Amino acid sequence: MGVRKRERRKLATCKACGAGLPPGPAACPLCGTEIAAATDAAPEPEDYQETIRHLRDELRRLREDGAA
Numbered sequence: 001m002g003v004r005k006r007e008r009r010k011l012a013t014c015k016a017c018g019a020g021l022p023p024g025p026a027a028c029p030l031c032g033t034e035i036a037a038a039t040d041a042a043p044e045p046e047d048y049q050e051t052i053r054h055l056r057d058e059l060r061r062l063r064e065d066g067a068a
Contacts, residue, residue, distance in 0.1 A: 012021045012035075019030035027034050 012023075013036070014021055014028040014031060014033055015018065017028060017031040017034040019028055021028060021035060
């Protein structure tokens, strides 16, 4: 029986060869490329809110330009 979809999504992939990586390897088991520690930290709330404000302003401007 194969890996469940939910579990399959959790696997990281090697950026060099695309192989699925089990949690915590130091190198890709297929090609040997060194795997850097994951740095996909959640954005800071202030940065996130600033991005949202910027996107809303841009959307408002685009809507106004389209109505003219």
